[in-house]
Amino acid sequence: MTRLPRIGVVTFPGSLDDADARRAVESMGGDAVALWHADHDLAGVDAVILPGGFSYGDYLRCGAIAARAPIMDEVGGFARRGGPVLGICNGFQVLCEAGLLDGALVRNASLRFVCEDVWLRVETAQTSVTLGLTPGELVQIPVKHGEGRWVATAEQLDRVEGEGLVVFRYSGRDGVLSDAANPNGATNHIAGIRNDAGNVVGLMPHPEHAVDPDVGPTGGQPLLASLLETALAGVGA
Amino acid sequence: MTIYTFEVLVSLKPGLLDPQGKAVEGSLPAMGFDGVVDVRVGKHIKLSVEAPDEAAATTQVHEMATKVLSNPVIEDYEVLAVAAS
Numbered sequence: 001m002t003r004l005p006r007i008g009v010v011t012f013p014g015s016l017d018d019a020d021a022r023r024a025v026e027s028m029g030g031d032a033v034a035l036w037h038a039d040h041d042l043a044g045v046d047a048v049i050l051p052g053g054f055s056y057g058d059y060l061r062c063g064a065i066a067a068r069a070p071i072m073d074e075v076g077g078f079a080r081r082g083g084p085v086l087g088i089c090n091g092f093q094v095l096c097e098a099g100l101l102d103g104a105l106v107r108n109a110s111l112r113f114v115c116e117d118v119w120l121r122v123e124t125a126q127t128s129v130t131l132g133l134t135p136g137e138l139v140q141i142p143v144k145h146g147e148g149r150w151v152a153t154a155e156q157l158d159r160v161e162g163e164g165l166v167v168f169r170y171s172g173r174d175g176v177l178s179d180a181a182n183p184n185g186a187t188n189h190i191a192g193i194r195n196d197a198g199n200v201v202g203l204m205p206h207p208e209h210a211v212d213p214d215v216g217p218t219g220g221q222p223l224l225a226s227l228l229e230t231a232l233a234g235v236g237a
Numbered sequence: 238m239t240i241y242t243f244e245v246l247v248s249l250k251p252g253l254l255d256p257q258g259k260a261v262e263g264s265l266p267a268m269g270f271d272g273v274v275d276v277r278v279g280k281h282i283k284l285s286v287e288a289p290d291e292a293a294a295t296t297q298v299h300e301m302a303t304k305v306l307s308n309p310v311i312e313d314y315e316v317l318a319v320a321a322s
Contacts, residue, residue, distance in 0.1 A: 104310040
């Protein structure tokens with residue numbers, strides 16, 4: 001019998017999309033494993049998802065407290081060993097706060113909470129979630145956040161752009177970048193980035209909400225399929 | 238041991254768009270406050286630390302400010318010592 005990739009989904013106090021993430025993993029053919037923020041244990045999973053929500057009520061800064069939660073010691077070690085880690089929305093904020101990804105997510109330039117389907121232009125296939133995609137390809141995935149504007153120091157921005165660490169940019173459905181297609185005012189239309197090795201990826205849009213054709217776009221499918229495939233390769237184990 | 242009380246002021250770095258500040262700024266003229274040219278919204282954290290001396294307490298607070306109370310990517314901070322008891 002073929003082994004199913006085991007994908008851990010961390011639940012922090014205030015996580016909202018952990019159940020959806022587990023459901024999406026299962027629907028894509030993975031084995032979803034619930035992980036708890038207060039444990040020092042990843043239960044031997046092959047990949048980790050940090051889900052969306054409002055961990056610790058977004059107190060202090062979005063993701064700031066969660067980034068210092070006990071399980072983040074293990075997530076950090078797993079990431080440094082090459083294990084696939086995907087941070088979605090609040091999970092992206094957590095990865096930035098934990099120093100596993102560059103930059104920070106701040107309040108949307110419009111001051112408005114945005115909740116809509118957006119188009120993302122894939123910028124690199126060299127990551128654990130874009131293996132099956134081609135640079136320039138478009139996927140449609142929803143966003144829902146009030147603090148998703150990615151910003152960085154000048155040095156970080158140079159590095160992220162210079163070393164090809166941008167994974168997704170908000171674009172029109174024709175792939176063209178514009179302010180109108182940038183839901184939060186993110187620097188250089190950046191929706192998601194990766195670490196140097198490409199095993200750690202964070203993005204504001206929600207691939208776990210875009211796998212079921214009955215309820216909306218399915219742009220999340222190739223991302224999760226890629227994550228499952230990378231997980232099976234067992235890099236982080 | 239003495240208890241030292243500090244105030245940590247956290248502000249968005251200059252030049253970083255502060256939509257909250259802009260929203261407050263935009264509301265002020267309607268209330269009759271003219272001449273306001275800039276508003277930035279930050280955080281004020283008051284904390285008390287038990288330590289053998291003020292230097293030790295100050296070192297701890299700066300470490301906390303760097304590691305968690307502020308995010309150096311987007312924020313600056315300032316530590317004010319306000320009381321010892």
